[in-house]
Amino acid sequence: MVRIGIDFGGTKIEAAALSPAGDFLSRLRAPNPGTYDAAITTVRDLVARTEADVGPAASVGLGVPGSINPATGLMRNANSTYLNGRDFTADLTAALGRPVRLANDANCLALSEAVDGAAAGCRVAFAIIIGTGCGGGLVVDGRLVEGANGIGGEWGHMPLPWPTADEVPGPACWCGQSGCLETWVSGTGLRRDHAAVTGNDQPGEWIIQAARAGDAGAAAALDRYIHRLGRSMAVISNIVDPDMFVLGGGLSNVAELYERLVPVIRAHVFCDTWRAGIAPARWGDSSGVRGAARLWQS
Incomplete structure (x- = not known):
């Protein structure tokens, strides 16, 4: 039915x-x-x-x-x-x-993509939303993992891993903590970081296009963004080792992510032969x- x-x-x-x-x-x-x-x-x-x-x-x-x-x-x-x-x-x-x-x-998002989307046929799938905010969802063997407290996959509110000196303690998050991933790897986080370094407050789409056009400040902001996102995905790999990461939200449309994230994850994951897929959501919005x-x- x-x-x-x-x-x-x-x-x-x-x-x-x-x-x-x-x-x-x-x-x-x-x-x-x-x-x-x-x-x-x-x-x-x-x-x-x-x-x-x-x-x-x-x-x-x-x-x-x-x-x-x-x-x-x-x-x-x-x-x-x-x-x-x-x-x-x-x-x-x-x-x-x-x-x-x-x-x-x-x-x-995770369930949809595990059933008949970019993660169909995968045993462990982790979905990431990188838009205005930052969220995550985990599916194992076709079933959502929501956890004992209903917070399974709340990836956006863990701290940025392997932080550099200038990333500590990190921006204040609306949840009451500081330095949550949501403050770094969301579209809002990309905009905030670019503005903090360059003094030029622009939306994420402008930053991506400017980086592609050779703007040094925008290119550096995109580099920092990819490195932070890759470090964060390495932690998920260390914990649940997904077959597939599926990306959704506005920044999932940034084509550079899918190639450039791989070496960052490999450099930080506890594995010498790390392999996993990274793909945009098949069903998009x-x-x-x-x-x-x-x-x-x-």
């Missing part, structure tokens, strides 16, 4: 219906309304409209920012802050009149909603 996925983004909420073969049958979007009760109504209405298009769904899954505290069932760490401290799962279940499953949006639809299959 049809499975519905919901991608709960900061500015828009998207619903998609997938056939058993993984084909899109329907896709609908609505603005994120910015308040809790209105968000519940928006999701309910998107599901109803989707089922009006394609018929009854076997299941509904949501990819959400942040995570669920397994001890309390309450949302935490969501950038749509009105979700935090609320029992989003229970309230959606009541509104929809059926059980729903929720998972972190990076976990949904659609991976989140596809992974959400597949939460009942994992």
